[in-house]
Structures are given as C-alpha cells and as structure tokens.
Amino acid sequence: MVKPKLFLDFDGVIVDTITAIVDLYNEDFLKYSGFKKVLPSEINSWSFEECKCASSEIFDFYFNTPRFFNHLKFMENAESLLWLLMYDFDVYVVSHGHTPNLNLKSEWIYNHISKDIKFIGVDLDKHKDKSCVDMTDGIFIDDCANNLKTSNATYKFVFGEEYPWNKEYGYIRCISWIDLYKELIYLNSMVYQKE
Ligand SMILES: [Mg+2]
Structure with a gap:
C-alpha cells in the first residue's frame, strides 16, 4: 500500500x-x-x-x-507522535535555510529522529517560500501561513500558537502535536484509505 x-x-x-x-x-x-x-x-x-x-x-x-x-528541543509530544505517524505516512521534512543551516538540519533529523525521514532543504537565497517543492496529493504542515498559501499540497494545516506570520484564516489550526495527530489520523481514515 x-x-x-x-x-x-x-x-x-x-x-x-x-x-x-x-x-x-x-x-x-x-x-x-x-x-x-x-x-x-x-x-x-x-x-x-x-x-x-x-x-x-x-x-x-x-x-x-x-x-x-x-x-534545540522537540516541541511537546512531537518526537513520539512523529514516530507513530511514520507507520501511516511517508514523512518528509521541508525546511528553509542557508546552506550551513540546511546541512546541520539534515544531520539533526538523521541523528535525532530517523534516517527514514526524507529531508528537503529549500535554499533561502533562491526561494522565498516552499512552492518549488511538489506536494501534489500530499498534506503540508507549517507555522508560516505564506508557505501554506503558495504550496500545491492538497491538505494544509497551520501549526502552533497564533503569531503575526500565521494569523491568516482559511487553514485549520493545530495548536499542539496531539491536535495535529488527531487531524492526520482522521484525514488518513476518511480520505486516503477510501481512495
Ligand atoms: Mg517554521
């Protein structure tokens, strides 16, 4: 499957x-x-x-x-719930940064989460958002509303507390990882498993 x-x-x-x-x-x-x-x-x-x-x-x-x-520390519950999500989803981390940041991030993910997570580094010098990443049919979670707005992902959720960079409406807000986990499991059972 x-x-x-x-x-x-x-x-x-x-x-x-x-x-x-x-x-x-x-x-x-x-x-x-x-x-x-x-x-x-x-x-x-x-x-x-x-x-x-x-x-x-x-x-x-x-x-x-x-x-x-x-x-750096994980957001509350992120580590354990990320592991659970990896059973049901093909997980990619998509992040913006300059080259040293992206290299260090890739290493951090490999060492602290799993080598099974694919890292997509988006160079801040070349791209102002993450629209260069093809997310067709996928689900995208970001705390920056502009990244969500310009992405071609099918389902988009804004994560975390309200900040000036994510005040825009139109996206379901997941305030915590428990909240996010529930949304994703529901989406998986209602949409993806029925296709
Ligand atoms: Mg962010």
Whole structure:
C-alpha cells in the first residue's frame, strides 16, 4: 500500500526554535548594557526584535551554528507522535535555510529522529517560500501561513500558537502535536484509505 505523503516544516513545528534562539541570546548578551532576560513567550516578531541587544545578523548567524542545534528541543509530544505517524505516512521534512543551516538540519533529523525521514532543504537565497517543492496529493504542515498559501499540497494545516506570520484564516489550526495527530489520523481514515 502506498502511504500518503506528509510534508512537515521543521522550525516551529517539529522543534521549538524560538526557545533555542532565546536561550542563546540570554547566554551571550547577559553582560551587555541594557540587557533584560527575554522569555520565549515574549517573542512575537519573526526577526526576534524583542531581543534588544542583538542585531538581525546575530540571529542569522545563530541559525547556521552547531551550537543552535545543540540547544534545540522537540516541541511537546512531537518526537513520539512523529514516530507513530511514520507507520501511516511517508514523512518528509521541508525546511528553509542557508546552506550551513540546511546541512546541520539534515544531520539533526538523521541523528535525532530517523534516517527514514526524507529531508528537503529549500535554499533561502533562491526561494522565498516552499512552492518549488511538489506536494501534489500530499498534506503540508507549517507555522508560516505564506508557505501554506503558495504550496500545491492538497491538505494544509497551520501549526502552533497564533503569531503575526500565521494569523491568516482559511487553514485549520493545530495548536499542539496531539491536535495535529488527531487531524492526520482522521484525514488518513476518511480520505486516503477510501481512495
Ligand atoms: Mg517554521
């Protein structure tokens, strides 16, 4: 039996990127004048503007360092539910980044999840969204509404809490991995298994 294709974003879906970046900032800028410890829950901007002591170049740099990946943790329940989903779905991780980030991400997925997950790295220098990835007949999960909007996936779900980059309506929001798991199992039984 051919399994349905499930395309998952990485940052903000599988892993808690905001917490890892804020951890690095709080460590590195502690002794700078005007420093105030930032909590992950205080971040509401795509470019970490709440972290006042660091420039946007610092955050771009963090994303390309092994140290960022050493700080990364799974979103709550993501690890175990991802393993369960792999029984029913052909899982791809589709993620945006610069070359060092994409290389490190691919290694992280191989080492922390499974070599059976296919990684599709989308070069940020060449593509502003993920529409270059053919997701025909598949399901796409992303926390960025614009990536969903421009994708040709058949089913699209927005993941996580509400942020300025995913406020747009029209997509079912899965607030947690338990929520996402339920939606995907339902979709699989109602649509894909009936084809
Ligand atoms: Mg994301």
